[in-house]
Amino acid sequence: MLELRSRRPGRSAARAGRIVATTAAACLCAGQLIATLPARAAAAEAAIRPAIAASNTRPKLPWGSAATLRITVTDPKTGKPAGAGTAVALEQWSAASRTWRARGTKALYTNGYNWFSVKPLSTTSYRIVFKGGGGYARYWSPTMRVTVTPSGAKVLAEAKKHVGKPYRYAASGPSAFDCSGxxxxxxxxxxxxxxxxxxxxxxxxxxxxSKSAARPGDLIVVRSGSYGTHAGVYAGGGYMYDSPHAGSRVGKHKIWSRNYVVRRLV
Structure with missing residues (x-):
């Protein structure tokens, strides 16, 4: 009986020790959690939202041309360059997915500046995102809209897409064409x-x-007297893209007649 009684206090003491240790650990974890939360909050509060200046060299440009989007990041209090070496990302708005999509990343120079060159195929919007770091919070520029206007280059690019498609009378695409179609x-x-x-x-x-001033992408209309009988897209150098006649295909062909007019639509 004495031996049995001697074991019970030992077990109880061990259990008590484990409880005390567990409680102490719990207190320690709680203390760490309590200490960590204010520290994180203070760090978040300490991050400064930078001042961002952005510009677009060509808000409106012809299709096939490029624009330069610039960003400068400064400290809002001192006005001095900020974020040297920090990443900035170019983002383009996707109307289809209703989200911003990344288009490239660079690091800011020591003067807080960098730039991106863009060559959009259609009117779109961009922004430049400062990724945050060095005591500065993540932030982004105002939206920069780039309006793309039609150009001869765009017309020519579209004309080339259909090379090889067959001529068919009265057809106007997209699988077959007659000349005016x-x-x-x-x-x-x-x-x-x-x-x-x-x-x-x-x-x-x-x-x-005038014929001497014709540019690629202009409309060519070949005539018989003053009546227009054939149409094509000027390719430069006396050639045009057209759908000539039955049995032929869309392609780049020599303008065979001297009797034609040039019309500029874009």
Missing amino acids: YTMYVYRKAAGKKLPHKANSQQRYGRAV
């Missing part, structure tokens, strides 16, 4: 221009340009 389709897709499905009528659209 081809130019009608290309100008609508590339520049939003609406042309009639008739070469003779198309020669009245846009503005007249």
Whole structure:
């Protein structure tokens, strides 16, 4: 019985020790948690929101051209450059997904400055995001909109997309074309221009340009007398993209006649 009684106090003491140790550990963890939360809050509070200046060199540009988007980050209190070496990311707005999408990342120079070159295919919006660091919080620039206007280059790019497609009388794309159906389709897709499905009528659209001043992307209308009989897209060097006749395909062909007019639609 004495031996049994001697064991029980030992076990109780051990259990008590474990409880005390567990309680102490719990207190320690709680103390660490209590100490950590204010520390994190203080750190978050200490991060300064930087002042961000952004600019766009070309808010409106022809298709195929580039614009430069610039960012300068400064300390809001001192006005001095801030965030040297910190990452900044270019983001573009996606209308389809309704989100900002990353388009590239750079690090700020010692003067808090950097830039991105953009070449959008259509009107869009950008912003530059300062990633945060060095005591400064994550922040972003105002939205910068870039409006893209139609150009001869865009018309020519659209014309080239359909090379090899067959001629078919009265067809206006996208799988086959006759001559005026081809130019009608290309100008609508590339520049939003609406042309009639008739070469003779198309020669009245846009503005007249001399043959010597013709630029790639201009409308070419070949004539018989003063009547327009064929249409194409000027490719430069005396050539045009067109859908010539039955049995042929869209391609780059020599302008075979001297009797033609040049019309500029974009």
